[in-house]
Amino acid sequence: MNIVLQSSLFTLNKSRILLFNLSDEKLSDVSIPPYFSSVGSHIRHILDFYDCIFNVVDNEVDLTARKRNLDVENCCNTAICYLDTIINKLEDLNDKDVKQQIVVIDDLGLGKTKIDYTFAALLAQANSHTIHHYAIISYILDRLGVTIEDATFGYNPTTPKQIIVE
Template structure:
């Protein structure tokens, strides 16, 4: 299996593990300031990015501005798990396309533009994007006093790890 797909599957497995731990109430809790977003809204956003990355429009382009945005994913662990499983199945089927050149449509702040990519570059972006959102989810988990045992959750593999020093009084 290609390293980009393998890395994405490994990263997405973390949210699969997280969904097994959460209740629907914890998934949808949007009480944490300053943004009042929920774990579910971040997971839905991650999954929408992947889903969109795996779907070509009728012009053969991938339009990142045209995402699914199924809001039930934000409130129901089963819906989120089902959506994730579909993404994982689709991701496993694209290995032969990784070197293909593609056109990606996105809005970087000045309106929609078309960008030349390879499929592998888009999947690498999706993986990094996921890790970034895991870091935000990590803050939400902390504020909601939910423990999730994964010391690498939300950390890019290239991030230096800070040694924890326990101070005894």
């Protein structure tokens, strides 16, 4: 299996661990400042991004045309089902799929634009995007008093590790 696919699956499986160890109340809690977003809203956003990737029409992927399944934000079981759907789609991809040239439509702040990509590059972007949102989720969980038993959750693999000298 392609390394980009392996990385995406590895990263997304962290969502599974999180969702199996979180209550619906903690998933949907929007009490943490300054943005008052929930863990569930970030999980939904991550999965919507991946879901959008699989909507290739005329060799184009429109990242601005995401579904927004709000039920995912409030129910761990619904989020797990959505996650499983995304993981199954990723597992069905092959090397030819990943090497495919595509056009990505996105809004980078100045309106929609078309960008030449490979599917692998889009998956790599989705993986980095997921890790970025895991960092935000980590912050929310800390404020909610929820501990994750994964020291790498929310950290990009290139982030320098803090060395504690005793």
